[in-house]
Amino acid sequence: MARGKQAVGLDIGSGSIKVCVLKPTKKSYKLEAFGMVPLPPEAIVDGALMNSTAVVDAIQELFATHRIKTKQVATSVSGHSVIIKKINLPQMTPEELEESIQWEAEQYIPFDINDVNIDVQILNTESTQAGQMDVLLVAAKKDMVNDYTSVILEAGLEPVVVDVDSFAVQNMFEINYDVPRSETVVLINIGAQVTNINVLANGTSTFTRDISVGGAQFTDAIQKALNVSYDEAEALKLGGGTDTDAVVPQEVERVLQTESEAIANEVQRSLDFYAATSADAHIARIFLAGGSAKIPALVKTIERRTSVPVEVVNPFRNLEVSSKVADPEYLSSIAPMAGVVVGLALRAPADK
Numbered sequence: 001m002a003r004g005k006q007a008v009g010l011d012i013g014s015g016s017i018k019v020c021v022l023k024p025t026k027k028s029y030k031l032e033a034f035g036m037v038p039l040p041p042e043a044i045v046d047g048a049l050m051n052s053t054a055v056v057d058a059i060q061e062l063f064a065t066h067r068i069k070t071k072q073v074a075t076s077v078s079g080h081s082v083i084i085k086k087i088n089l090p091q092m093t094p095e096e097l098e099e100s101i102q103w104e105a106e107q108y109i110p111f112d113i114n115d116v117n118i119d120v121q122i123l124n125t126e127s128t129q130a131g132q133m134d135v136l137l138v139a140a141k142k143d144m145v146n147d148y149t150s151v152i153l154e155a156g157l158e159p160v161v162v163d164v165d166s167f168a169v170q171n172m173f174e175i176n177y178d179v180p181r182s183e184t185v186v187l188i189n190i191g192a193q194v195t196n197i198n199v200l201a202n203g204t205s206t207f208t209r210d211i212s213v214g215g216a217q218f219t220d221a222i223q224k225a226l227n228v229s230y231d232e233a234e235a236l237k238l239g240g241g242t243d244t245d246a247v248v249p250q251e252v253e254r255v256l257q258t259e260s261e262a263i264a265n266e267v268q269r270s271l272d273f274y275a276a277t278s279a280d281a282h283i284a285r286i287f288l289a290g291g292s293a294k295i296p297a298l299v300k301t302i303e304r305r306t307s308v309p310v311e312v313v314n315p316f317r318n319l320e321v322s323s324k325v326a327d328p329e330y331l332s333s334i335a336p337m338a339g340v341v342v343g344l345a346l347r348a349p350a351d352k
């Protein structure tokens with residue numbers, strides 16, 4: 001990765017927008033700015049920007065509050081408008097690949113090829129089959145990418161990198177954790193509406209999948225079960241707002257458990273799919289990111305359901321933190337939510 005001037009990381013999540021500025025140091029990176037602003041629940045639905053004014057306002061507020069002068073921004077997209085696949089192609093040069101990919105990609109993408117932006121990366125020039133090579137294919141719906149870059153432009157900034165959430169989390173993970181290449185680990189980022197799953201084997205991503213589950217379904221379920229407003233339900237989920245009576249927390253606990261089981265089942269289904277398509281399916285550890293990693297019942301249930309040890313990641317683990325940025329207590333309380341944005345802040349404008 002280029003260690004020149006960094007882009008500003010900007011994670012446009014459905015629960016909140018996060019911003020992060022990193023500066024390379026001798027050993028790692030220094031956190032120069034970090035902030036997040038919550039979004040109203042209907043501003044982003046299913047990855048679509050329903051209320052772009054709210055998003056533009058939040059971005060501008062973050063840049064003003066944290067006095068960020070850099071205009072170049074790295075952002076990311078995720079969900080079912082993004083397809084990530086490892087494919088096998090005849091050996092060719094990067095130039096040849098660039099020319100033929102539009103045509104080659106067609107069979108792997110469930111959308112009209114003209115409706116997507118395509119990005120490719122040669123993973124290794126010699127795959128297990130003779131004369132073939134492994135290529136990582138990323139396709140994202142143009143509509144979605146345009147929506148995300150438009151709000152950034154509207155906020156007066158310049159979108160220079162559009163990544164995908166899974167790979168941003170992976171970049172964050174790589175600067176913070178050292179796992180032996182022989183260990184297969186899974187990074188799972190459980191946000192408000194989307195969960196990104198990324199299996200790393202031999203130090204590279206071998207399987208990714210985004211599933212439409214997340215923290216918002218806990219809030220929805222609490223809202224229904226207790227017949228309270230969305231805000232009250234969210235507060236109950238976060239462990240506050242217990243000014244009613246003592247039976248409430250127990251009911252909340254029950255809902256948290258039920259929804260945790262549902263999400264853990266979905267995660268297991270994806271891991272089963274990975275296992276069915278890979279030779280060495282043993283998973284050594286799961287690392288959890290995303291705000292929903294703050295729900296102890298979910299962490300425990302995923303651990304029990306998958307029979308794999310689970311650890312909640314700390315995206316600031318190896319960063320030097322300037323005391324002006326934020327107090328350590330605040331940073332550690334929101335840490336899992338910063339997984340994507342820290343990964344984005346590692347990107348330099350010159351990266352593709």
Ligand SMILES: Nc1ncnc2c1ncn2[C@@H]1O[C@H](COP(=O)(O)OP(=O)(O)OP(=O)(O)O)[C@@H](O)[C@H]1O
Nearest residue numbers: 013014015016191192193194215216290291292294
């Ligand atoms: N302390 C906490 N306890 C339980 N849930 C929490 C806590 N803090 C945050 N969350 C939940 O985490 C979710 C937000 O996580 P995150 O910031 O990773 O998502 P996002 O990036 O905004 O959304 P997405 O990527 O799904 O569009 C929300 O559902 C929020 O309620």
Ligand SMILES: [Mg+2]
Nearest residue numbers: 013014191340
């Ligand atoms: Mg997110």
